[in-house]
Amino acid sequence: MKAYSYACRDCEGMEACPASVVAETEAEVWQLMEAHARIAHDENPAEWDKDTRDYLATLIRPVEV
Numbered sequence: 001m002k003a004y005s006y007a008c009r010d011c012e013g014m015e016a017c018p019a020s021v022v023a024e025t026e027a028e029v030w031q032l033m034e035a036h037a038r039i040a041h042d043e044n045p046a047e048w049d050k051d052t053r054d055y056l057a058t059l060i061r062p063v064e065v
């Protein structure tokens, strides 16, 4: 089936992070990315600006699972 994936190491500056998420919808991937950013990187996704979200969106890839 089709799904979407995000690998944190693809993000600039996060090359050492092993986390990745896969979910059925992009919306779910965003939720998981935000949870991961809070838990692992002590970030507040509410503070991500449009440029950050546009950049992160380019890192979400369609996959076949």
Ligand SMILES: [Zn+2]
Pocket (backbone or CB within 6 Å): 008, 009, 014, 017, 018, 019, 036, 040, 041
């Ligand atoms: Zn990470």
